[in-house]
Amino acid sequence: xxxxxxxxxxxxxxxxxxxxxxxxxxxxxxxxxxxxxxxxxxxxxxxxxxxxxxxxxxxxxxxxxxxxxxxxxxxxxxxxxxxxxxxxxxxxxxxxxxxxxxxxxxxxxxxxxxxxxxxxxxxxxxxxxxxxxxxxxxxxxxxxxxxxxxxxxxxxxxxxxxxxxxxxxxxxxxxxxxxxxxxxxxxxxxxxxxxxxxxxxxxxxxxxxxxxxxxxxxxxxxxxxxxxxxxxxxxxxxxxxxxxxxxxxxxxxxxxxxxxxxxxxxxxxxxxxxxxxxxxxxxxxxxxxxxxxxxxxxxxxxxxxxxxxxxxxxxxxx
Amino acid sequence: xxxxxxxxxxxxxxxxxxxxxxxxxxxxxxxxxxxxxxxxxxxxxxxxxxxxxxxxxxxxxxxxxxxxxxxxxxxxxxxxxxxxxxxxxxxxxxxxxxxxxxxxxxxxxxxxxxxxxxxxxxxxxxxxxxxxxxxxxxxxxxxxxxxxxxxxxxxxxxxxxxxxxxxxxxxxxxxxxxxxxxxxxxxxxxxxxxxxxxxxxxxxxxxxxxxxxxxxxxxxxxxxxxxxxxxxxxxxxxxxxxxxxxxxxxxxxxxxxxxxxxxxxxxxxxxxxxxxxxxxxxxxxxxxxxxxxxxxxxxxxxxxxxxxxx
Numbered sequence: 001x002x003x004x005x006x007x008x009x010x011x012x013x014x015x016x017x018x019x020x021x022x023x024x025x026x027x028x029x030x031x032x033x034x035x036x037x038x039x040x041x042x043x044x045x046x047x048x049x050x051x052x053x054x055x056x057x058x059x060x061x062x063x064x065x066x067x068x069x070x071x072x073x074x075x076x077x078x079x080x081x082x083x084x085x086x087x088x089x090x091x092x093x094x095x096x097x098x099x100x101x102x103x104x105x106x107x108x109x110x111x112x113x114x115x116x117x118x119x120x121x122x123x124x125x126x127x128x129x130x131x132x133x134x135x136x137x138x139x140x141x142x143x144x145x146x147x148x149x150x151x152x153x154x155x156x157x158x159x160x161x162x163x164x165x166x167x168x169x170x171x172x173x174x175x176x177x178x179x180x181x182x183x184x185x186x187x188x189x190x191x192x193x194x195x196x197x198x199x200x201x202x203x204x205x206x207x208x209x210x211x212x213x214x215x216x217x218x219x220x221x222x223x224x225x226x227x228x229x230x231x232x233x234x235x236x237x238x239x240x241x242x243x244x245x246x247x248x249x250x251x252x253x254x255x256x257x258x259x260x261x262x263x264x265x266x267x268x269x270x271x272x273x274x275x276x277x278x279x280x281x282x283x284x285x286x287x288x289x290x291x292x293x294x295x296x297x298x299x300x301x302x303x304x305x306x307x308x309x310x311x312x313x314x315x316x317x318x
Numbered sequence: 319x320x321x322x323x324x325x326x327x328x329x330x331x332x333x334x335x336x337x338x339x340x341x342x343x344x345x346x347x348x349x350x351x352x353x354x355x356x357x358x359x360x361x362x363x364x365x366x367x368x369x370x371x372x373x374x375x376x377x378x379x380x381x382x383x384x385x386x387x388x389x390x391x392x393x394x395x396x397x398x399x400x401x402x403x404x405x406x407x408x409x410x411x412x413x414x415x416x417x418x419x420x421x422x423x424x425x426x427x428x429x430x431x432x433x434x435x436x437x438x439x440x441x442x443x444x445x446x447x448x449x450x451x452x453x454x455x456x457x458x459x460x461x462x463x464x465x466x467x468x469x470x471x472x473x474x475x476x477x478x479x480x481x482x483x484x485x486x487x488x489x490x491x492x493x494x495x496x497x498x499x500x501x502x503x504x505x506x507x508x509x510x511x512x513x514x515x516x517x518x519x520x521x522x523x524x525x526x527x528x529x530x531x532x533x534x535x536x537x538x539x540x541x542x543x544x545x546x547x548x549x550x551x552x553x554x555x556x557x558x559x560x561x562x563x564x565x566x567x568x569x570x571x572x573x574x575x576x577x578x579x580x581x582x583x584x585x586x587x588x589x590x591x592x593x594x595x596x597x598x599x600x601x602x603x604x605x606x607x608x609x610x611x612x613x614x615x616x617x618x619x620x621x622x623x624x625x626x627x628x
Contacts, residue, residue, distance in 0.1 A: 033555065034582040062606070063379075120500040190436040190500030192603035196562040196580055245349070249506040270506045272350040293502035296378070 011217045012111040016101050017051045019116045021071050023058025024191040027202045028116025044214040062192050064294055065090055112180035119187035120293045122256040125156040125201050128183030137180055138312040142225040143212040157259055158229040191293055225312055230286050230305035237299040239269055247271055250291045258288045320623035323451055327527045327627045328427040331365040332417050335432045337387050337484050339374025340501040343512045344432025360520055362527035373405055378502050380604050381406055391482045418487040429488035435497035436603045438566040440468040441511055444493040446475040453492040454622050455532045459522040465514050470569050471539040501603055526627055534624040540596050540615035547609040549579055557581055560601045560611055568598045
């Protein structure tokens with residue numbers, strides 16, 4: 001194999017760290033606020049690293065959002081809406097963020113954005129990949145994982161959203177218009193709660209991520225690598241009655257079992273009457289975002305994923 | 319030891335869920351019982367389930383205007399309806415009308431409140447004070463008869479303090495506080511446990527109504543003595559998180575010199591008190607705005623006299 005360099009046409013130099021895209025996910029909120037007061041630990045010589053609170057009103061109210069989910073409005077329609085009085089707060093905010101760190105798709109846009117999130121699910125440290133052909137990100141994920149395991153800090157998972165699994169409008173996440181969007185998701189942590197252990201994990205993920213960017217900026221080359229990713233294939237809703245009310249809960253056997261194999265016949269829900277509902281799919285899947293608080297309204301009890309391997313610079317291999 | 323005490327039988331019983339609209343175990347149990355009330359029926363009585371704060375439940379928030387469970391005081395219950403008053407003040411008067419009036423002979427005999435916390439309190443039983451014998455015997459019955467588990471008893475009322483929670487509307491009351499569970503999340507294990515607690519408590523009332531004598535006993539309880547706020551910057555922002563060595567250690571002894579917070583710059587803050595205390599509600603989501611990082615309690619031993627119905 002020829003030497004596969006991750007050096008791009010222009011190195012990644014301008015990096016933003018977003019916290020508070022959801023105002024009640026507190027690890028990112030407090031890390032970003034801390035770095036705004038004292039940013040020494042995120043600065044790397046030659047790089048421009050900007051910590052930023054994306055949804056300040058939701059942060060102040062300690063709620064996920066004010067009018068609509070900020071993390072779903074970065075699409076051309078919303079970014080192009082004229083500013084009028086009745087425009088949702090988050091759409092206005094998205095336009096502002098696009099002006100500051102974008103514009104989406106332009107040369108002046110920031111090179112890489114870390115968007116910091118928490119989940120109530122037992123997902124540990126998770127990095128979200130939006131494009132299976134992004135060699136730079138695949139190398140970075142591999143680097144972070146090796147560093148974390150080496151230091152016995154935590155195991156980290158890679159969760160892949162692919163454009164072809166998201167219906168029509170494409171990805172509209174807060175960071176998805178950057179050249180290199182990186183979602184960081186650490187759990188379990190209740191909404192509105194700040195846990196020291198979760199904060200520490202997120203902090204270490206960012207530290208190693210920035211180290212990688214810095215080493216790349218200095219011209220270091222990384223050998224080809226392979227990472228294992230969990231690719232989303234389907235959302236599963238709660239069982240509901242005619243009035244759309246939830247009538248069953250995530251089964252105790254599935255609760256907290258994110259990333260563990262789920263096979264045909266395994267329990268997934270428990271009805272309020274005590275009956276078990278089993279998984280009926282034929283193939284093994286790996287559930288994630290099991291019992292995430294914010295997904296009740298989105299009608300998602302958990303996500304089904306499949307495991308696959310990605311080798312950088314190549315298409316997904318089986 | 320004190321002589322046998324006698325109390326009136328308990329006929330009118332209510333079970334409230336969703337006093338805080340994002341504490342899901344009680345909300346889903348009450349919704350379930352509203353559809354299928356048989357689980358709340360016993361030979362000597364039937365308990366009435368109701369949703370306490372429907373608007374907050376619909377929005378999945380703790381409250382809409384103000385914390386409903388701090389609103390059952392004379393100040394609010396005796397207030398006149400006003401156009402700009404918080405929704406919860408109006409709702410508190412309604413509940414007082416339906417299940418009270420607080421302090422009157424017409425009030426319900428017993429009111430249960432169902433709560434969740436993000437803190438690791440297990441299945442905590444919360445009573446206002448030890449002098450209300452019926453809930454204390456109920457707690458003891460649960461500790462000795464319910465499925466094996468940890469059922470610590472918390473006495474929340476300071477001496478001479480006016481009661482303010484929903485259960486204070488009835489003659490007797492008890493709160494079940496189960497955690498840890500995130501706000502807006504329903505966990506099957508806690509749902510099942512809360513259902514079992516409720517069944518056990520209703521069995522106790524039924525036995526009491528049927529004339530069972532409950533002998534005197536000694537018990538351990540935790541008495542609320544105060545709270546500790548987070549360290550903050552001058553602008554009010556937190557500058558530290560609960561220390562990882564204190565996180566999830568509810569009801570365990572905290573000694574002078576033990577770490578309680580860690581700042582975002584990495585410094586440890588130690589507990590400065592002079593005596594051992596027992597922290598509870600450590601890192602409860604809803605208490606950030608109340609400026610409570612954890613509550614302090616002291617452990618006490620109580621002697622509870624025997625009890626029988628009149």
